[in-house]
Amino acid sequence: MPSARSFPAFCLAAACALALPTRAAAAPVPGNPPGELEEIVVTASFRQATLAEMPVSITVLPEKVLREAGLQHFADVLGLVPNLNWSGGTSRPRYFLLRGVGELEQYQGAPNPSVGFLIDEIDFSGVGMPATLFDVDQVEVLRGPQGTRYGANALAGLIKVKTHDPDGSRDLRLELTAGDDAVQAAGLAAGGPLGAADDGAGWRLVAQHFQGDGFRRNTYLRRDDTNGRDESTLRGKLRLHPATDWQVDLAALYVDLDNGFDAFSPDNRLRTLSDRPGRDAQRSKGASVAVLGDLGAVTLHSATGYANSDIVYSYDGDWGNDAYWGIYPPYDYFSRYGRQRRTMSEDLRLVSRSSADAGGYGWVAGVYALRLDEDNDQRDDFADEPLHASLLSRYSATNLAAYGEGEWRMGKALTLSGGLRAETRSADYHDSDGARFAPRDTLWGGQVSIRGPLQQASSWYATVSRGYKAGGFNIGRYVPEQRRQFDPEYLWNVETGVRFASRQRELDAQLSLFYMWREQEQVATSFQLDPGDPLSYVFYTDNAARGRNYGLEGSVHWRPATALAFGATLGLLDSKYVDYRYGGRNLDGREQAHAPGYQYSLSAQWGREQGWMGRMDLTGCAAFYFDASHDQRSQPYRLVHLKAGYAGERWSLYAWGRNVFDESYAVRGFYFGLEPPDYANKLYVQRGDPRQAGITVEWRLR
Numbered sequence: 010m011p012s013a014r015s016f017p018a019f020c021l022a023a024a025c026a027l028a029l030p031t032r033a034a035a036a037p038v039p040g041n042p043p044g045e046l047e048e049i050v051v052t053a054s055f056r057q058a059t060l061a062e063m064p065v066s067i068t069v070l071p072e073k074v075l076r077e078a079g080l081q082h083f084a085d086v087l088g089l090v091p092n093l094n095w096s097g098g099t100s101r102p103r104y105f106l107l108r109g110v111g112e113l114e115q116y117q118g119a120p121n122p123s124v125g126f127l128i129d130e131i132d133f134s135g136v137g138m139p140a141t142l143f144d145v146d147q148v149e150v151l152r153g154p155q156g157t158r159y160g161a162n163a164l165a166g167l168i169k170v171k172t173h174d175p176d177g178s179r180d181l182r183l184e185l186t187a188g189d190d191a192v193q194a195a196g197l198a199a200g201g202p203l204g205a206a207d208d209g210a211g212w213r214l215v216a217q218h219f220q221g222d223g224f225r226r227n228t229y230l231r232r233d234d235t236n237g238r239d240e241s242t243l244r245g246k247l248r249l250h251p252a253t254d255w256q257v258d259l260a261a262l263y264v265d266l267d268n269g270f271d272a273f274s275p276d277n278r279l280r281t282l283s284d285r286p287g288r289d290a291q292r293s294k295g296a297s298v299a300v301l302g303d304l305g306a307v308t309l310h311s312a313t314g315y316a317n318s319d320i321v322y323s324y325d326g327d328w329g330n331d332a333y334w335g336i337y338p339p340y341d342y343f344s345r346y347g348r349q350r351r352t353m354s355e356d357l358r359l360v361s362r363s364s365a366d367a368g369g370y371g372w373v374a375g376v377y378a379l380r381l382d383e384d385n386d387q388r389d390d391f392a393d394e395p396l397h398a399s400l401l402s403r404y405s406a407t408n409l410a411a412y413g414e415g416e417w418r419m420g421k422a423l424t425l426s427g428g429l430r431a432e433t434r435s436a437d438y439h440d441s442d443g444a445r446f447a448p449r450d451t452l453w454g455g456q457v458s459i460r461g462p463l464q465q466a467s468s469w470y471a472t473v474s475r476g477y478k479a480g481g482f483n484i485g486r487y488v489p490e491q492r493r494q495f496d497p498e499y500l501w502n503v504e505t506g507v508r509f510a511s512r513q514r515e516l517d518a519q520l521s522l523f524y525m526w527r528e529q530e531q532v533a534t535s536f537q538l539d540p541g542d543p544l545s546y547v548f549y550t551d552n553a554a555r556g557r558n559y560g561l562e563g564s565v566h567w568r569p570a571t572a573l574a575f576g577a578t579l580g581l582l583d584s585k586y587v588d589y590r591y592g593g594r595n596l597d598g599r600e601q602a603h604a605p606g607y608q609y610s611l612s613a614q615w616g617r618e619q620g621w622m623g624r625m626d627l628t629g630c631a632a633f634y635f636d637a638s639h640d641q642r643s644q645p646y647r648l649v650h651l652k653a654g655y656a657g658e659r660w661s662l663y664a665w666g667r668n669v670f671d672e673s674y675a676v677r678g679f680y681f682g683l684e685p686p687d688y689a690n691k692l693y694v695q696r697g698d699p700r701q702a703g704i705t706v707e708w709r710l711r
Contacts, residue, residue: 018697036347037343053127053149055170055310055414056156056360064426064458064470064522066152066562068093072173075142077652078626080186080667081194081219081240083140083148083170086646088628089610090150090412091562091580095604097677097695099322099341100223100238100268100289101138107152107560108525109185109584109604110165113533116346116548117484119438120383125155129246129260130380131295131314132352134162139264139293141242143184143217144198146173152333152562153502153523154476156454157428160410164478164500174258175211175248177202181710184217185270186702190667192221193529208250215244224698225271228345229330235271235286240264254303259379261296268562272695275684279448279696282302282333285343287324293317304359314355319346326389326543326694327450327683336685339392342544347386354379359410365416365424371413373428379408389544402440402484409433420460428453436480444484450478450497456649466510466517476500478531483549487538495552499528518565526560527556533602534638540682553589556601558582572617580608591637599640605631616656622663623653635678641692654705661707671700 049069050141052059060067068090079085084102087093095102096113104112105124112123115135121134133139148170155163179201185195196217203210223236242264249257271286295316302309326342327334334340358375365371383404389396414428431453436444456474463469480497506521528554538545560582584601600606609629616622629647634640649670654663675694682688 016506018131023109033534048417049147051149052171053151053158053167055358055375056364056371060519060702061466061468061510062366062460064456064460064472066504066506066519066523067153068150068152068564070148070150072146075145075148076624077614077624078319078650079142080665083137085142085667086148088608088630088639089578089612091202091564091578091608092152092560092582093150093580093632094605094608094633095676096603097272097675097697100236100270100272100491101140101266102137103138103377105137106125106603107150107166107580108456108523108560109601110525110527111603116401116546117385117387117402119436119481120350120381120406121479121481121495122162123164123478125159125167126170127167127606128262130297130299130312130356131174131260131262131316132162132318133295133318133356135397135517136291136293136350137168137318138266138291139242139262139295140170140241141217141219141264143196143242144173144215144244146171146181152521153472153525154454154500155416156474157412157430157456158475159436160212160412160430160432160454161408161452161477161479161517162379164476164498171246172215172246172260173198173200173213175200175203175213175246175250177207177209177211177264178333178477179711180213182538182707183709184705184707185361186219186703186705188221188701189465190704192219192701193362194219198386200511203247203249209248210250211248213244213246217240223269224701225270225279227271227281227283227286229284229333230286230543235269235281235375237269239267256301258299259297260299260616262697263294266612270322270324273324273693275328275333275693277692277694277696279320279542280330283325283326283327284330284341287343288321292319295505306362307359307557308362308668310356310358310360312354314352314354316350316352318348318350320346320349320350328543332704334685340685341392342542343390343393344544345388345390346515351382352379369418370416374413375411377408377412377432379406381406381408399550400440400442400484402438404436404438406434406436406479422705423459424456424461425459426456434478436479437686438482438484446482448480448494450479452479452497454499457622463507466514467508468507469507471505472502474502475502475567476502481550485547485549487547492549492551495550497533498531498552501526501528508551516565516567518563520561520562520563524559525557527553530554530556530589531587532586532589532591532637534636536638537681538571538593540688541685545680545685546681551591551638553586553596555585555587556585556606558584558601561681572615574614575606576610576612578608578610582606582608586637594640596637600634602634602636605633607631619656619658621653621655624651626650631676635675635692636681639680640678641678643675643678643694646672646697648672659697659709661709663705663707665703665705667701668698669700669702673699 126137199211225236270289297314300311387400410431410432416426442690458472460470504523584604614624677695
C-alpha cells in the first residue's frame with residue numbers, strides 16, 4: 010500500500026477524518042430541514058435501494074454534481090470515483106479499470122469487457138464513448154465483481170448512466186456554453202405530461218451539440234482541429250401507465266461523436282507533426298424498453314436493450330511526415346479500424362413484494378440473454394499503399410444466464426443475503442486470414458452478504474463474492490501457437506464496509522476495505538515485430554497464474570450550513586501479478602497496469618439554489634505502470650477545477666475553469682522503437698487536456 014508520504018498533507022488529513030464524495034455536493038431535498046442531504050436511490054440493483062441497503066462499495070454521482078463538477082462527458086467527473094481509472098489512446102474514455110481490473114485497448118475483433126457499461130439499460134460495455142452528461146440524472150459505479158447481478162461483463166464492476174426520466178411535469182431548459190479551444194455547445198431539454206391524466210405519464214426530449222479543437226496544434230498541417238471533438242446527442246423518453254400498477258419506460262438515443270485523433274507526437278508535446286491525422290468516431294443508436302408490473306405477490310421486471318455502433322478508429326502510425334523524418338524511401342504509415350457492433354439484451358426477473366426489511370424475507374429469480382455481433386475491417390497502409398491485405402473478421406457471442414437471490418432478516422438487526430448465477434458464453438470468430446475459433450465456457454458466480462445497523466441511519470456490511478470472465482483467443486498470423494487461446498478468469502472478493510449518517514443528515518460517509526484474488530488472471534500484452542515498422546505490433550492476452558488486488562475506498566460529505574458543503578474521496582490500491590513472466594521478464598510482485606496506488610478528490614461548494622455560488626474540485630492520482638509489456642510509468646498528478654456564478658429563478662450564468670494550473674499529465678503510454686535511423690525504444694505518451702476556461706448560460710422554465 011502507498012505510504013503516508015505519498016499523499017499531500019491535506020489529503021491525509023481528510024482521510025483521517027473518515028476516508029473520503031459518494032456525491033460531491035448533494036443538494037438539500039425540498040421540504041427537508043436546512044442542511045439535510047438528499048437520500049440517493051440506487052437503480053443498478055435487483056430492486057431499487059438506498060445506499061445503506063447495498064452490501065457493495067458504490068459511488069453515486071447525482072445530477073447536481075455532474076452539472077457543477079463536469080462539463081460535457083463522463084470523463085470530466087472520473088476523478089470523483091475512488092479506484093476508477095481509464096486507459097487513453099482514444100478521444101474519449103472507452104476502456105475503464107476498477108480496482109486495477111479492466112481493458113487497456115481493443116485493436117482487433119474479439120471484445121470481452123471486464124467492466125459493464127449501461128446507458129438507460131442499453132449495453133455499451135467496451136464502447137462507452139456515448140456517455141455525454143447533458144440532462145443525465147445520475148451515474149452509479151459499483152466496484153467489485155457483480156457475479157449475481159450482471160455476470161461475465163462485470164468481473165471488475167459496473168458503471169450505469171441514468172438519464173432523466175419523464176415525470177409528467179412541464180419542463181424546458183436551454184443551455185449555451187463557450188470557451189477557449191474553440192469550444193461551443195448548445196443543449197435543449199424539454200418534457201411534459203402525456204394526456205390529461207395525472208398519473209406521472211410523460212415524455213422527455215433532449216438535444217445537444219458540442220465541439221472543440223481538441224487541444225492540439227498540428228504544426229505540419231498548420232491546423233488546430235486535427236484532434237477536435239464534434240459531438241451530437243439526441244435522446245427521447247416516454248413513460249406510460251397502461252394499467253393500474255403497471256409502468257412502461259421507453260428510451261431511445263442517437264449519439265454521433267465525430268472526433269479527430271491526433272494525440273501523439275514524437276517529442277511528447279501538444280504540438281503534433283502527423284501528415285495524416287486519424288479519427289476516433291462513433292455513431293451509436295440504441296433503444297430500451299423497461300416494464301414494471303404488479304402480479305400480486307411478485308413484481309415483474311423486464312429490461313430489453315438494443316444498440317448499434319458504427320466505429321472508425323484510425324491514426325498516423327509514424328506520428329510525423331517525410332520532411333520531419335528526412336529519410337528516403339518514405340517513412341509513412343497509417344492504420345484504420347472499421348468496426349460495426351450490435352448488441353441485444355433481455356433481463357427478465359420476478360421480484361417478491363416482500364423484502365427482508367418489510368416482511369422478513371425476499372427473493373429474486375431471473376433469466377438473462379445477451380447477443381453481441383461485431384464486424385471488423387483492419388487496414389494498414391505504407392506510403393498510401395496497402396501494407397498487406399485488409400483483415401476482415403466476423404465475431405459473435407451469446408450469453409445465456411439464470412440467476413437467483415434471497416434475503417432474510419435474522420432477529421431484529423441482521424440481514425443475510427445470498428445469490429447465485431450460472432452462465433454460458435458461446436463465441437464464434439472467423440476472418441479473411443482463415444482463422445476460426447468457437448470457444449464455449451460455462452461459468453458461475455455469486456455472493457453472500459450480511460449487513461446490520463450501527464446507530465440511527467448508519468450500517469455495516471460484509472460480502473464474499475465471486476465474479477468471472479470468459480476465455481477467448483488471440484488473432485493474428487504472428488501470435489505464437491501456444492498462445493492462441495486463453496482460459497476464463499475468476500475473481501474472488503472479500504469486502505467489508507460501514508456507512509455513517511448523522512442524526513440530522515448533515516454528514517454522511519462510507520468506508521470499504523476489500524481483498525481480491527484473481528485466478529488465471531487475463532493479462533493483455535504486446536510486442537513489436539519490426540522496429541522499423543510502427544504498425545508491426547502484435548496484441549494478445551495471456552493468463553497469469555494469479556493476481557492480488559486489495560485496498561480501501563471511502564467518501565465523506567459534510568454540509569455544516571445550508572449554503573456550504575465539503576466532500577472528499579479516497580481510493581487506495583495495492584495490486585500485483587503473482588507467478589507471471591513475460592518476454593523473459595519476471596513480473597512476480599509487480600503492480601498491474603493502470604492501477605494507481607492512490608486516487609483522491611477534495612471539493613468545496615458555497616451557495617444556495619438561487620444566488621451566488623462557487624465550487625472547487627481537486628483530484629489527484631498516483632503514478633502507474635502503462636502496460637505489462639514494459640516497465641514505464643506515468644507521473645503523479647493533481648488537477649484543480651473551478652466554477653463560480655449566479656443562479657436566478659429562471660436563468661443562471663457560470664464561469665468555469667478546467668485544470669486551472671495547467672498540469673501536464675499522461676493518460677496512456679507506449680514504449681517501442683519509432684524514430685529512425687536506430688529505432689531505439691522510447692516512451693511515448695498521450696497527454697490529458699490542458700487548462701481550459703469558459704462560460705455557461707442556462708435558462709429554465711418549469
